[in-house]
């Protein structure tokens with residue numbers, strides 16, 4: 524049984540500063556839609572400013588609808604009904620009808636397979652697992668030309684590949700006035716799976732000269748008041764500039780500036796390396812062994828006992844950069860390999876890279892992710908295996924992947940924790956001059972031979988590579 528919170532995604536907007544800020548960005552004098560009314564937090568604020576505001580609101584949760592009806596029973600100007608905003612027939616007759624739309628749509632609402640298929644049909648440009656994207660498209664259709672929309676949603680649409688079409692649509696058909704990014708903890712009592720939330724204020728009009736105000740540094744609710752008083756200044760970005768960028772990326776982190784600056788002097792990392800993910804056994808607890816109980820995140824695994832049957836595998840995050848510690852082992856008997864190749868859940872993928880010399884980078888990145896050298900090892904799917912197209916580049920690239928600038932660029936391309944192969948491939952790579960190449964390669968070889976040298980050598984490597992980029 525799916526609980527009501529998961530089914531309707533009812534995390535309500537309980538933050539006065541946010542509600543007031545958003546309502547200030549719409550027109551409360553004309554027709555308004557609240558597409559998922561919930562507890563009516565926005566409606567409360569709208570009628571404070573204009574008690575006669577003409578408001579339509581619906582919600583798919585009958586209990587929420589009943590509460591709204593009770594709460595606003597004396598207001599003839601507030602029209603409340605139960606309905607599914609994404610398919611509601613009543614709304615179908617109100618295309619380009621509303622002057623303002625304001626909401627906190629559901630983000631990742633639970634959906635049955637049938638519903639997912641219906642949604643895919645109706646909203647082909649959306650990633651249906653993130654329900655807020657379909658609310659965005661639906662509401663832009665319901666909004667009049669020159670109408671205003673204010674939504675509070677996760678910030679993932681600003682940078683994930685899967686939302687590229689949504690970004691293009693927004694950039695081509697609307698003028699984005701503000702983007703404000705802030706930690707989801709500003710919603711009291713709610714623990715979102717999302718790291719950051721975003722308020723987007725836009726006008727439905729095409730304006731070639733539009734400038735987007737981007738606020739990246741909001742830390743507390745009172746910052747919304749400071750923004751209204753113009754005491755906090757935004758980063759200003761030409762909307763057209765974003766539209767002409769590859770993948771329509773907003774570059775929402777300060778680190779994004781580097782990506783811009785090196786655009787003309789770099790190639791995509793994928794031109795010099797192959798990036799692949801490794802094996803999945805189908806049943807790790809059965810086929811994988813740990814070195815001992817000291818190994819991080821190894822609860823529930825058995826210690827390795829037979830080094831004929833088990834061979835080392837690179838897996839998870841590493842304690843140190845550059846060097847591999849052999850903390851994990853995989854059953855490499857004939858029967859086990861046969862299982863990996865045939866079991867439905869297992870993935871014997873990219874096997875031509877197994878045992879090749881390459882670099883391992885953790886799939887889930889942190890501010891402290893480390894690249895290590897893999898030699899004669901299998902690697903699993905928690906690793907992005909990076910294999911230079913020219914063997915001799917391995918030391919330089921290993922050094923590069925352990926620099927601060929590499930982390931900054933990866934973070935700018937994808938600020939979420941998932942550092943999958945596809946993002947690493949897109950890192951801008953500046954082909955180094957011979958001197959830098961030789962120096963960095965030698966410093967890396969020295970570290971591999973004597974790990975004590977890491978402290979001095981890493982500073983030098985960072986400096987040499989930063990000089991290329993900045």
Ligand SMILES: C[S@@+](CC[C@H](N)C(=O)[O-])C[C@H]1O[C@@H](n2cnc3c(N)ncnc32)[C@H](O)[C@@H]1O
Pocket residue numbers: 530531532533534535536558559560561562563564565581582583584587606607608609626627628629630632
């Ligand atoms: C994130 S809450 C926000 C509520 C409200 N905007 C507020 O700020 O208090 C989402 C609301 O959307 C409703 N909801 C979920 N799916 C919906 C759908 N397909 N159509 C209409 N409402 C929906 C939920 O019942 C819930 O009340």
